[in-house]
Amino acid sequence: MKNFLIPTTLKEDTISAVKSAINQAKDTSCQIVLMMVADAPDTFSSSQFLREMRVGLTPSQEEVLEICRSIAERNANIKIKIHNQFGLSSPVFKGIIDTFEVKLVILTNSYKQETKRIHQYLVKLAGNQKCPILHLGAEKSKEDFYKALYIESEKAPMHVKDVQQFLSANFSYEIVSQTTSFNDNYEQFAPYLTEAISKYDIDLLVETRKGEKIKFSKTKKENISDKLGLPVLSLYETA
Structure with missing residues (x-):
């Protein structure tokens, strides 16, 4: 079973994330977890804590949620679960991934643009x-x-054969071209990247990442997806 976690504030692009998860499932049974996070209420009163934990949705959020549920209902193998999470930490987040047996986290552009600290922290x-x-x-x-x-x-670097082996075992993606990292000299690489994307009809970028110490910055760093406008699959580098 391949389960998916979609952190969301129920903006419109959540619908695209759900559709993408359904396509990744490839007719296998799976659960799509729509996770909404909020800061834990700062109170010692249990009754006030419960009152503040109630989640109210705006009409536009209700509409997005209804569309997501409707899409899932058309696929007998898909189940949608709403998970409201109050407070977040590294062990809690890892526990969520383990509990729901998440095989892929899908981050929408709108979620990464959220300004609340807890959303930035989740990313x-x-x-x-x-x-x-x-x-x-x-x-x-x-x-x-x-x-x-x-x-x-x-x-x-992870050898392209190792990356392709992982993709073949877990997804339906084929690596048709490769390049070295170009973060520091994107302008120089841009014409070649555009040519390769057009020539090979590339619709996805694949990169690797390492764990980093969490820091918050006032200026948002432009990522590969922002530069090229394509979705990016990020794989964790194992030692």
Whole structure:
């Protein structure tokens, strides 16, 4: 069973994330967990704590949730679960992934743009987990992907054959081209990347990552998805 975790504030692109998860499932039984996080109420009163924990949705959020449920109901193998999480930490987040047997975290562009600290914290916690992460781009894209460009890390490269073996075992993606990391000289690489994406009909980027110490910055760092407008599958580098 391949289960999916989609952190969400129920913006419209959550619908695309759910459709993408369904396509990844490939007719196998799976559960899509829509997780909404909030800070734990700061009170010693149990009654007030319970009152503040009640989750109210706006009409637009209700509409997005209803559409997601409707899409899932068309697929007998798919189940949607809403998980409300109050308070978050690294052990708690790892426990959620383990409990729901999550095989892929899907991060939408709108969620990564959220300004509340707890949402930013979740994105950073996700990066430190060993679970693969699918970053959806800002632009509307296909819900399923086939041809990938592998961006090899300079510091700790994973051989393309090892990456392809993992992709073949867990997804339906084929690496059709590869390049070294270009974060520091994107402008120089941009024409070649654009040509490769067009030539090989690439619809997904694949990168690797390492766990990092969590820091918060006022300036948002532009990532690969922002630069090229394509979804990015991020794989955790194992030692």
